[in-house]
Amino acid sequence: MALIAINGVWISILLGMVSTRFRDVPPIVASFLQVLFFLTPLIWPPELLGQWHPIATFNPLFAAVDVVRAPLIGVPTAPSSWIMLVSVTVLGCGLAFAAFARFRSRIAYWI
Numbered sequence: 001m002a003l004i005a006i007n008g009v010w011i012s013i014l015l016g017m018v019s020t021r022f023r024d025v026p027p028i029v030a031s032f033l034q035v036l037f038f039l040t041p042l043i044w045p046p047e048l049l050g051q052w053h054p055i056a057t058f059n060p061l062f063a064a065v066d067v068v069r070a071p072l073i074g075v076p077t078a079p080s081s082w083i084m085l086v087s088v089t090v091l092g093c094g095l096a097f098a099a100f101a102r103f104r105s106r107i108a109y110w111i
Helices: 002-021 025-039 046-052 060-073 079-103
Strands: none
Touching (some): 002 079
16 A cells, blocks of 8 residues: 555656646546546456456556455455556656656746
């Protein structure tokens, strides 16, 4: 759960900065999340992908859901989900930190 919370923090910081600068971003993000919800195996099992099942391992949202959902239903979490979640967390935190460090003096003017 700590990794999910850390991901939520860096995504909030990054999208908050981008949304402050560009006013069109919040509706775009809302539309993108709706499409991502249907593309991620949340309400349908990933086995329905058949031979395309490895594509689900490259979806960071599926990795986050798998890390939380698998222990709850008594199934072992896929090792690729942990690798994907940790790598997305590290890369995202680095990106959000770099963007905030670069643009923190301009945020007040964007508002």
